[in-house]
Amino acid sequence: EAQVTQNPRYLITVTGKKLTVTCSQNMNHEYMSWYRQDPGLGLRQIYYSMNVEVTDKGDVPEGYKVSRKEKRNFPLILESPSPNQTSLYFCASSAAGTGNGKLFFGSGTQLSVL
């Protein structure tokens, strides 16, 4: 089954404790991206990757890191989480040929930073 898998589904942590949210897709998609969803603000892009070893900042990259060592995986790293990073996070992927508009989303990670 074609899917984007995110883990964990829920995460509660404390300020400053490094964490990683994993994302994996099995569709051989070139493009992967991370979004955060906050009430009234829609989906805002954090980072994206056009292909292996190619990553770049989105609209709200501060406080986040990513890496793309393999085509299928695109982890999101919070080196020192802060309460303003409490949010619902989605990983997404798409095939390059679709212009990166037809996104397949993971099931989301609800992060709370205390």
Add this chain to the structure above:
Amino acid sequence: GENVEQHPSTLSVQEGDSAVIKCTYSDSASNYFPWYKQELGKRPQLIIDIRSNVGEKKDQRIAVTLNKTAKHFSLHITETQPEDSAVYFCAVYLYTGRRALTFGSGTRLQVQP
């Protein structure tokens, strides 16, 4: 970058009525306009899309219209059903150096049975 405004933020209709959600965008070079539906606690899923060379597209009870001159596009849902209740996001694709989608802020649609 692209700026997308979506209205209304909430919409309540009676079952069987029609619902219309509108989005405006700022960059006339934008060329792809998808709509995503997010049910409560679920992931956003693409429900319909339209490209800039097309004025209207229909898929059963949903349709999207695009007015390139006015830079706005709309989602139309006819004969609404309770299962249409969800948050709907419009999005705009503009090819820049980073080839990103910009999302609207979302519309919460409630269909009253």
